[in-house]
């Protein structure tokens with residue numbers, strides 16, 4: 001049993017605006033709410049879900065006001081949640097099978113609404129997101145579920161990204177989705193703020209690309225001019241979804257390194273496919289950032305040699321030799337994913353746009369990280385700093401600030417602590433002395449990250465100074481918080 005096993009234990013308690021004890025000092029300018037998403041419950045009807053990604057969604061909110069912080073948490077009370085709690089029904093998800101009929105059902109259009117991966121603001125609505133086409137609207141004040149967000153379009157898709165990207169300059173949100181069927185397609189789309197404000201939240205396709213064997217894509221890259229799909233050779237023959245068999249969505253994917261990893265860059269204005277390049281295979285979940293430079297597209301992402309990381313995150317992966325997803329049936333029910341099994345490599349790719357004869361250049365920036373973030377003002381621009389979870393030490397996960405041009409890194413570690421995704425919150429321009437805001441350094445602000453103190457089995461929120469990357473304060477939660485995935489800071493959510 002790993003030290004961090006409490007991070008994979010279900011949490012029953014729910015709180016409403018509970019004042020947390022703070023050690024240290026939270027900057028008084030910090031105002032607004034960090035909302036995080038992740039699994040809160042791992043057992044349904046006496047059965048444990050098979051993969052970390054399949055626990056029942058719980059939202060957590062840390063609300064900051066004048067140096068204090070309060071905590072609220074609430075299960076996302078969806079249809080999947082109701083069926084799980086009231087009827088003990090486990091639904092077909094990322095890796096947990098509800099049986100053949102459920103698999104078929106999920107493929108044909110009754111997918112789970114257990115949106116436990118991320119949160120976002122789309123067209124003015126607060127939504128919890130997963131990789132099915134169900135988006136769950138919630139009230140950011142109470143964290144109560146409202147209803148589903150249905151787009152006013154008829155785009156047929158089966159797998160979507162939970163990592164939508166905002167472009168404030170163009171006033172739109174960009175995403176992509178995969179359509180399986182006789183013809184498989186990747187759709188890149190935009191949702192315009194203006195249309196959404198007029199009551200029509202609609203995905204407008206930028207491009208639809210036919211693909212023979214669709215890959216598992218978790219996130220993508222965006223620059224002012226381009227949307228870049230990064231396609232690792234972890235692919236499926238969609239007919240597999242229709243065959244009888246055990247397993248969830250991801251069990252239908254296979255690693256085919258001979259295909260290489262493909263970069264597909266699409267011009268956002270015209271929908272033209274301007275780059276299609278194959279490189280030595282790698283797998284990834286998360287892009288860090290992307291921008292344009294001297295005719296190249298620069299994409300930073302956290303790369304893995306192959307897709308074994310997916311197997312390592314099955315609930316029983318710790319302490320076992322896991323060769324492939326097919327062997328998952330043998331795993332011990334109480335152990336968790338193996339958090340130290342793989343070291344993600346923050347990697348920079350430079351992709352020439354105009355000249356196909358020029359090679360794609362690859363440079364390793366920093367090894368041992370996941371859950372990367374950048375300052376909101378740095379997105380889609382040449383930037384200096386990436387923040388991430390640091391994974392290189394056994395027995396803990398820390399936090400890291402990486403200077404992406406040089407690979408120089410400052411790390412934060414605490415014994416027996418397991419830190420999650422760090423989110424950078426910029427100090428508002430009016431609070432930055434001696435600048436007009438626009439010139440404020442990219443790291444002027446704080447970094448907020450959840451952490452589990454495994455020794456005590458209790459969680460906390462860590463507040464780091466963005467520049468020095470040193471701990472300013474920590475707020476104690478009265479229990480553990482199961483390891484989650486992603487969150488967002490909403491400055492406007494003040495209650």
Ligand SMILES: [Fe+2]
Pocket residue numbers: 163218285286485486
């Ligand atoms: Fe993710």
